[in-house]
Amino acid sequence: MKKIAVYTSGGDAPGMNSCIRAIVRGAAYHGVEVYGIVRGYNGMINGDIIPLNSQSVSNIIQRGGTILKSARSKEFLTTEGRKKAYDQLQAKGIEGLVAIGGNGTFTGAEIFYNEFKIPCVGAPGTIDNDLYGTDYTIGYDTAVNTALDAIDKIRDTADSHDRVFFIEVMGRDSGYIAIQCAIAGGAEAVMIPENLTPVSEVMETLLKGFSKAKSSSIVIVAEGDEEGNAQKVAQKIKDQMKIELDIRVTTLGHIQRGGVPTAADRILASRLGLGALEGLLRGEKNVMAGVVNNQLVYTPFHDTITKKKPVSEDLIRMVEILST
Amino acid sequence: MKKIAVYTSGGDAPGMNSCIRAIVRGAAYHGVEVYGIVRGYNGMINGDIIPLNSQSVSNIIQRGGTILKSARSKEFLTTEGRKKAYDQLQAKGIEGLVAIGGNGTFTGAEIFYNEFKIPCVGAPGTIDNDLYGTDYTIGYDTAVNTALDAIDKIRDTADSHDRVFFIEVMGRDSGYIAIQCAIAGGAEAVMIPENLTPVSEVMETLLKGFSKAKSSSIVIVAEGDEEGNAQKVAQKIKDQMKIELDIRVTTLGHIQRGGVPTAADRILASRLGLGALEGLLRGEKNVMAGVVNNQLVYTPFHDTITKKKPVSEDLIRMVEILST
Amino acid sequence: MKKIAVYTSGGDAPGMNSCIRAIVRGAAYHGVEVYGIVRGYNGMINGDIIPLNSQSVSNIIQRGGTILKSARSKEFLTTEGRKKAYDQLQAKGIEGLVAIGGNGTFTGAEIFYNEFKIPCVGAPGTIDNDLYGTDYTIGYDTAVNTALDAIDKIRDTADSHDRVFFIEVMGRDSGYIAIQCAIAGGAEAVMIPENLTPVSEVMETLLKGFSKAKSSSIVIVAEGDEEGNAQKVAQKIKDQMKIELDIRVTTLGHIQRGGVPTAADRILASRLGLGALEGLLRGEKNVMAGVVNNQLVYTPFHDTITKKKPVSEDLIRMVEILST
Amino acid sequence: MKKIAVYTSGGDAPGMNSCIRAIVRGAAYHGVEVYGIVRGYNGMINGDIIPLNSQSVSNIIQRGGTILKSARSKEFLTTEGRKKAYDQLQAKGIEGLVAIGGNGTFTGAEIFYNEFKIPCVGAPGTIDNDLYGTDYTIGYDTAVNTALDAIDKIRDTADSHDRVFFIEVMGRDSGYIAIQCAIAGGAEAVMIPENLTPVSEVMETLLKGFSKAKSSSIVIVAEGDEEGNAQKVAQKIKDQMKIELDIRVTTLGHIQRGGVPTAADRILASRLGLGALEGLLRGEKNVMAGVVNNQLVYTPFHDTITKKKPVSEDLIRMVEILST
The missing domain is CATH 3.40.50.450 (Rossmann fold)
Structure with a gap:
């Protein structure tokens, strides 16, 4: 050749x-x-x-x-x-x-x-x-580190304001990025396409955390989760939650593709x-x-x-x- | 005291x-x-x-x-x-x-x-x-640098795929972050609350660029622009544009608040x-x-x-x- | 327990x-x-x-x-x-x-x-x-990325000034950090304790590069290389080199231990x-x-x-x- | 024209x-x-x-x-x-x-x-x-931020090991980079060409800190300080100090010139x-x-x-x- x-x-x-x-x-x-x-x-x-x-x-x-x-x-x-x-x-x-x-x-x-x-x-x-x-x-390694850097930044705000953040990362059919980000970002929960985590379970985790004086929480959502994207999942939680939490949503989007x-x-x-x-x-x-x-x-x-x-x-x- | x-x-x-x-x-x-x-x-x-x-x-x-x-x-x-x-x-x-x-x-x-x-x-x-x-x-300086880092990453993708990106940065009432990001990020156009840039003008700038063989473009939109947020502005452009461009939208969101x-x-x-x-x-x-x-x-x-x-x-x- | x-x-x-x-x-x-x-x-x-x-x-x-x-x-x-x-x-x-x-x-x-x-x-x-x-x-992964970030910065200067840089990374007994940095940093040569690369061989590689119009070069040296640390290796090269190169040395040092x-x-x-x-x-x-x-x-x-x-x-x- | x-x-x-x-x-x-x-x-x-x-x-x-x-x-x-x-x-x-x-x-x-x-x-x-x-x-702004990033990393190690670090930054004739790094890096002392800070004064500052249970300290030295570069200053301190401190020296060098x-x-x-x-x-x-x-x-x-x-x-x- x-x-x-x-x-x-x-x-x-x-x-x-x-x-x-x-x-x-x-x-x-x-x-x-x-x-x-x-x-x-x-x-x-x-x-x-x-x-x-x-x-x-x-x-x-x-x-x-x-x-x-x-x-x-x-x-x-x-x-x-x-x-x-x-x-x-x-x-x-x-x-x-x-x-x-x-x-x-x-x-x-x-x-x-x-x-x-x-x-x-x-x-x-x-x-x-x-x-x-x-x-x-x-x-993959770069995308995970880029997403993680964003999650670290968001945790600063979450902690300062006692908020719950739903952060959507890439992954239409797979939860690879999500799961790495969840572990490395110290997230309270993760929702991925491969694994059925019902919204009710996430809600329970959040409530358990707050009962133990956790003042902020982060949930990582893969874009292709079967419960919907981060926006939809957050809305379901808001609708069903009995106590009032300050819930925010961020979709990391295209930044995950680029960079050194x-x-x-x-x-x-x-x-x-x-x-x-x-x-x-x-x-x-x-x-x-x-x-x-x-x-x-x-x-x-x-x-x-x-x-x-x-x-x-x-x-x-x-x-x-x-x-x- | x-x-x-x-x-x-x-x-x-x-x-x-x-x-x-x-x-x-x-x-x-x-x-x-x-x-x-x-x-x-x-x-x-x-x-x-x-x-x-x-x-x-x-x-x-x-x-x-x-x-x-x-x-x-x-x-x-x-x-x-x-x-x-x-x-x-x-x-x-x-x-x-x-x-x-x-x-x-x-x-x-x-x-x-x-x-x-x-x-x-x-x-x-x-x-x-x-x-x-x-x-x-x-x-302010940190927020601008955080947004800029994201814009640099997005340009990698924009260039690789010959795309137009509308990137929304924070600024409900002011275009300070947007204008700095536009200059430092090498953007083709910027839309801020202080300054009436009609969608038609942005469209013209994009067309002029493509006529000069620019293969990708970035438009920075302050969240409080009077033409609407990035999503709305992009939609208006898509609706009015006669040639087909590959247009994407990214909202940087809360990452702009945190970080070292x-x-x-x-x-x-x-x-x-x-x-x-x-x-x-x-x-x-x-x-x-x-x-x-x-x-x-x-x-x-x-x-x-x-x-x-x-x-x-x-x-x-x-x-x-x-x-x- | x-x-x-x-x-x-x-x-x-x-x-x-x-x-x-x-x-x-x-x-x-x-x-x-x-x-x-x-x-x-x-x-x-x-x-x-x-x-x-x-x-x-x-x-x-x-x-x-x-x-x-x-x-x-x-x-x-x-x-x-x-x-x-x-x-x-x-x-x-x-x-x-x-x-x-x-x-x-x-x-x-x-x-x-x-x-x-x-x-x-x-x-x-x-x-x-x-x-x-x-x-x-x-x-290890963090240290390599920290060193790599420094090497990327140094290459900007090496390229701008047509220089040869000898960069010393940590590794008293092992070349793990050095070898990863050499590949990821696009170095022209690497010197590690595990492997006898004589100074003469590095000199040859540098000369070959310059004969092919490479204007700058980077050599990664593990601190424990048997030919000596970066300073010593660079001095040997300077002493033996017949053509005049603009040679610089940087020891990355303690920054490799810290960081996120x-x-x-x-x-x-x-x-x-x-x-x-x-x-x-x-x-x-x-x-x-x-x-x-x-x-x-x-x-x-x-x-x-x-x-x-x-x-x-x-x-x-x-x-x-x-x-x- | x-x-x-x-x-x-x-x-x-x-x-x-x-x-x-x-x-x-x-x-x-x-x-x-x-x-x-x-x-x-x-x-x-x-x-x-x-x-x-x-x-x-x-x-x-x-x-x-x-x-x-x-x-x-x-x-x-x-x-x-x-x-x-x-x-x-x-x-x-x-x-x-x-x-x-x-x-x-x-x-x-x-x-x-x-x-x-x-x-x-x-x-x-x-x-x-x-x-x-x-x-x-x-x-200048980039160089200061690059040096600062290195200083942040070194502080991780200084704190973990209760050490005193002398960090040399660029500035042959001027202390601009040094002074910004000292303030932003939370340094205990700074030595610049424009300003005569005798080694004895730095020593006093370090001792005062340790008497107040500070476990680590950072001193920023501009390369052109009249007391000598970081290596020389650190040696003088070691020679004159009566209590034993774990003192280390890092010269940031060429990384300060490059980068985004x-x-x-x-x-x-x-x-x-x-x-x-x-x-x-x-x-x-x-x-x-x-x-x-x-x-x-x-x-x-x-x-x-x-x-x-x-x-x-x-x-x-x-x-x-x-x-x-």
Whole structure:
């Protein structure tokens, strides 16, 4: 394999640039030519493909976002779109791909591989950490620390005013960010999609706390909790609560996606970028590089998309014990 | 004057603890006994008043929130409430007060002084910077830096996805935070209560940017803008825009109140705390300590509440030029 | 077991307070009385032992340092000293101990257990990550991120002035912090105790970089490297280098020990604190709680002290590839 | 004036990029062509001069360092060197200059103007804040906050171990950074070049503190203090102290120069960059743009270099009172 290309797709995650850098530098090290596809599958279809070298990725290891940009592509959902993409890659002589992204990215990559057989290896770039086949995804550690920093700030106000705060963190289908934030933020309760915590239970926890002279409380709510988002959950509590609490709601939102990646994310991104590249050069295809028990492993795209990675029961238990 | 008390009231602001520390240490230095009133006017009414000394304020200069807590007090709005408060202070032998807070705090302090003649000097503690009589309020610099940090993170995502972000910052009646964030965050436009920027003008700015190949834009909206909050403004733009833009909205919310105070806020808080205390000891009353052109000045509570501090036209002009 | 005590010893590490909190809250949860020993073995000898409850550890999860303080104890190195310590624990009725610290702490704990048979379980609190029996120690992730933040700042200056910086990070006997910082900081080279990198090799790497138009370089040096500390290494390079480079040296020093713990450190500390406590309650003794491959494990104190945890060869290889 | 150039010179300071951006965008706004001179006077001599436009300065407002790089130039100290520089500017048709830097930069700029009469206006970019003609220099607020963040971390360790720390901050000729850090960091004492604090006085302060049960202390030392740097001062104290204290020394060093600029620095840099540019276009020359009492003013280069800006006595007094 003499010529490969790398792209980022789906929501941006801190560390994507560190990953791009590792792939480009790794390619230089192995004497392979490397291109960047701009705006994911859109750029693949439109031929927005640029040469990269060691210099192109200087001084980006610490930048948030992705220098290759990212975008949704409706056209890539069609056979015609994918045929165009294939033609563009052929025209440039690209023999292999490294895809950085999440669920949607790998779904596209799998279909594309099955149709056109250009080998592709993925690197898991998503703040949600909800991909099977890796203990951690690129961007997750940074997102958790960003959310935690916000929670620390909010606790200052909660304590000063004896308030209850419902804080919504990202996680449409998974409670990974929420559970880490709850433990690290010293929250009184956490509500996540994987685990049915009824509003009544949260109410009980809050009441128990106040009976023990706790003057403020924090509840972390994953955006995809089945009881609703933070706003809805807070409203239900207000409606049912018999004593009057000063309840506030904050949705952390998009700040969780950006920012300077943490050390752990830069190292993970470098390791998985290099792992994806070297896997591709050794003949891996249709798989995602991941880290499981600190070992580099490759998992078929199909499994990363369809299998579910459970949230540890131990962590859920810890939230309860630590708010004692 | 041998015995004084200090309290915080209204929304908490980073640096309030630095201010309390300066007052307590200053009192020790001048040989004056000092008490802390817990939860503002509520604590004054309930006699929740505790002795403080140099040790009590060790290691708090860097803490967000307020160790004396803060609360709204409906009872203090009544003559009976204020009489109770007076009786509590009398019982403790407290001869003077230092009030840390904003508009509402000083409104209460003025009425109370007029009725009971206990000398009170204020220190401006509010993130909004909307008090007449001081160039800067305690907490403002920290709040701006916190919001800016969030804006920097959001720009990573905006750039990666070619998006337009409407970011709402605090400021119900004033655009101070918004204008600083707009300049420092490199925003394309800013919407503040003091200044009528119609939605149509913002739309024009965005279109002009995109015609010059700007791929992303940020608009800062003060929560109290007359066109509505960020959500409403964004909706208006979406409704009227002829080309399709990927528009997102983020409300920064309560994170702006908390956190470790910046150097500027700790120094300002120390200076104003000491200024308020030493003013009180020298016979000042019914005034707020402030810093104007780097000089310590005292302004009657009445003026701080009723007079308007304008946002500099120069700054508004800068946003336009710098987004060229 | 109805009454236990916890202490911190050795150099402080961010997350020690999170660990204390987990032990105290865990004890409350399990109905066990818990005491804090102030200033490690010194406090044990002097009987500086205080009762702790859930309230005592409110709002400390995010604080650097240790609320129980830490100190070296020469007296505990003597049989008489340890006998006094034992008598103090007996007098208070303390039946078990949780020790938070590193090498020195566990050496003391092992001797003490062998002499007096009071069960003790350890939690690894040290920024150096050099303890056998756990993949990560409490404080390590924070220290790496603190050092990395400093390195990012220094790179701004290195790039602006086309300089070579030698940056010394902590690690007297181990290169864990150095290697993580080198990868995450995008360093050109790294010098660690575990691995003989002669000065001549570093010089070659620097020259190769400059021949490829790299205008600045960063070399990370662990304080215990066998070629000497950063100052000495830089001097050797200056002496031997034939072309003139603008070389600077920075020793990060004590900032690496303090600061707000990261999410990972707070969670690890909570998990290991709870793990140590629950191990103790279940009958474990003379062992350290650790996390290996994401599983909680207990390793004899003796092994944690005498066995060596190697730095991954993979990581060393990554520094070379990524600086290509 | 239709064509101007901008350069940075001397030590880099956070906010220099914000300043470059303001100059370039301002030039675009006023329809003036703008060039960047790379590596200060060196680039002027070598003709390393590149065209800049609004796009060139996108997304740099938050970057530390300077995209135009900086360097010392021995050649510019000679008449021949300056003649070459003049010829290069003439060749490019450059009619005016904006210089961003400190003392050395403006010394060069003044000589150059006197010889060749190309109008030049300066913007004060130096972390030291030691320039007459402006209340604040670009980079100062960021440097103080960076140092403060380090001091906060070190206090965690100082408190945990009952230690005395001597922390050296930048400031060869001035104590601006030191005094701000001392107040904001809650230091027990400060030693600055402007003010003779004998070691004996510091020793007395430390002893007084320990007699009042202070368990730890911090002394801030400006690098240019007449008693010597932190290492020397600490040694003197150790030699003369009769009781044994656990004394440590940390030199913060180069981290103070880099990093993301604070809001205040970005705004100041934007304002002064624009002020320098618009001054130049209106006919100012041989002057530095500054902010005094929140007003934009222009001060002759000669005065900025030769006149001394005193450190406020009030601030020195505050350190004493606040450590009571």
